[in-house]
Structure formats: C-alpha cells, structure tokens
Amino acid sequence: AAGVIQSPRHLIKEKRETATLKCYPIPRHDTVYWYQQGPGQDPQFLISFYEKMQSDKGSIPDRFSAQQFSDYHSELNMSSLELGDSALYFCASSQQGLGNTQYFGPGTRLTVL
Amino acid sequence: AQSVTQPDIHITVSEGASLELRCNYSYGATPYLFWYVQSPGQGLQLLLKYFSGDTLVQGIKGFEAEFKRSQSSFNLRKPSVHWSDAAEYFCAVAPDTGRRALTFGSGTRLQVQP
Numbered sequence: 001a002a003g004v005i006q007s008p009r010h011l012i013k014e015k016r017e018t019a020t021l022k023c024y025p026i027p028r029h030d031t032v033y034w035y036q037q038g039p040g041q042d043p044q045f046l047i048s049f050y051e052k053m054q055s056d057k058g059s060i061p062d063r064f065s066a067q068q069f070s071d072y073h074s075e076l077n078m079s080s081l082e083l084g085d086s087a088l089y090f091c092a093s094s095q096q097g098l099g100n101t102q103y104f105g106p107g108t109r110l111t112v113l
Numbered sequence: 114a115q116s117v118t119q120p121d122i123h124i125t126v127s128e129g130a131s132l133e134l135r136c137n138y139s140y141g142a143t144p145y146l147f148w149y150v151q152s153p154g155q156g157l158q159l160l161l162k163y164f165s166g167d168t169l170v171q172g173i174k175g176f177e178a179e180f181k182r183s184q185s186s187f188n189l190r191k192p193s194v195h196w197s198d199a200a201e202y203f204c205a206v207a208p209d210t211g212r213r214a215l216t217f218g219s220g221t222r223l224q225v226q227p
Contacts, residue, residue: 031212042203043157045214056214090156092215100145100207102215104157 002026004105006091012111013081021076021108023091029103030096031055032074034066037088037107049074081112115140115206119218126194127226134189134221136204144206146187147215148178151201160202163187164209174198199225 005024013019025032031050035043036059045058049068060066063081068074078085088109092102116139126132138144145164149157161172168180178189187204201222205215 033214035215042217042219043215045216048212048214050212055212058214088154092157094212096212100212101147101159101162102207103159104149106156109154 004091004093004103006089006105006108008108009106010109010111012113014113015081015083017081017112019078019081019110021078021089021091021110023074023076023093023105025072025074025091025093026095026103028095029093030072031094032068032072033092033094033102034060034074034076035090035092035104037090038084039087041087043090046076078110083112086110086112115144115208115216117204117206117216117218119202119204119221121221122219123222123224125224125226128196129193132189132191132194132198132223134202134204134223136187136189136218138185138187138204138206140185140206140208142209143182145209146178146180147205147207148172148176148187148189149203149205149217150174151203151220153200157203160189194223194225196225196227199223 033048034046037043046060048055052068066076088107092104094102118137148160204218
C-alpha cells in the first residue's frame with residue numbers, strides 16, 4: 001500500500017539559512033499534518049491543511065510557513081534557521097471518514113550547524 | 114485541551130514475557146485513541162486505534178489495547194514480547210471532531226532482554 005513520502009530524508013543547513021521540506025500524502029487523503037520531534041521528545045504539532053486550506057495551527061514559529069498544493073502535496077518552509085530547529089520533521093496524512101487516523105511518513109532529519 | 118500521560122519512561126522485559134504499557138488521558142469526552150511505535154530514527158507506525166464500540170482493540174504485531182472510560186486509560190498489552198519489539202511507544206489522543214492534531218504522550222522506551 002502507498003505510504004506518505006517525505007523528501008529529503010536528511011538535510012544539513014547552516015544557521016540563518018532556509019530549508020524546504022516536502023510531503024506527499026497517501027492518495028485520496030485530504031488532510032496533511034506537520035509535526036516536529038526534537039531529540040528525546042514526543043512529536044509536537046505544527047500545522048495542518050485540509051483541502052489545501054490551513055486547518056489547524058499548533059506551535060509553529062513565525063519563521064516557518066507551509067502550504068498545500070493542488071496535487072495535495074505540502075511543503076514546510078523554514079527560514080532563519082536556528083540550532084534549536086534541529087529535529088525530525090514528520091508529515092502525516094488522513095482521510096475524512098476514517099476517524100482521523102493519521103499515517104506518518106518516515107520523516108526528514110534536519111540538522112542545523 | 115487534551116493531555117496524555119505515559120507514566121513509564123523506560124521499561125525492560127525479558128523476551129517471551131508479557132508486556133503492559135500504561136497510558137492515561139485527560140479530555141472532556143471520549144477522544145480518539147492511538148498507539149504508535151517508533152524505532153530509533155524512524156517514522157511512527159500505527160499499532161492500533163480506538164474510536165468507539167468494543168473496548169478491547171486488536172492491532173498489528175500481536176498488540177492489543179483496552180479502553181477503560183472509568184480510569185481514562187488506554188493501556189497497550191502483548192502476551193509475549195519479541196526482541197524486535199524493542200522501540201519507543203507513543204500513546205496519542207485526538208478530539209472526536211475530525212481532522213484535529215494528535216497530542217502525544219512523552220513515550221515509553223521498551224528494552225527487551227534475551
């Protein structure tokens with residue numbers, strides 16, 4: 001079965017640089033979520049999109065933005081990167097009618113030097 | 114706002130022994146409940162979920178969980194642990210209103226001794 005695809009899998013950036021993470025949801029899933037997981041932490045919700053509109057917002061820094069495109073893929077844009085942004089970034093997708101069951105991608109490991 | 118408590122940060126069991134991981138939640142109504150497993154540096158794999166109905170739910174890899182409304186708990190169990198079960202286990206909740214973010218517990222790291 002198709003799963004959530006995230007790219008790149010690993011990313012190394014310098015402080016103050018920008019980064020773009022991509023997420024391709026499971027086909028026919030209409031909602032995409034972004035989570036951030038710091039070292040030894042549980043995943044923290046950043047933002048979600050339903051049918052290409054922002055659906056919910058969590059603890060996403062103002063330096064971050066995200067959008068969902070017409071093909072339902074989503075991108076998380078991160079600017080002015082800080083050392084503390086080093087984390088695993090997960091994308092998850094769900095389909096209305098399936099009880100909000102979220103399926104996660106493998107994650108993008110971002111390292112900020 | 115909902116919250117999740119996993120009281121055990123780290124558990125060690127012997128291979129073949131039974132396992133129970135605890136999860137307590139706080140929410141005004143009955144939320145959607147989930148257990149996910151994460152191997153080091155990997156993504157989160159859904160083990161099982163509870164929405165309504167039968168309070169004992171079966172998942173993948175021989176796991177099951179029981180929802181107890183009176184105790185606001187959703188404990189994960191496995192009758193016989195395999196070495197490959199060593200991982201981090203997260204309990205998560207979401208409001209039963211659809212398309213809402215998951216709130217995770219802090220996780221329980223499971224070690225399996227030979």
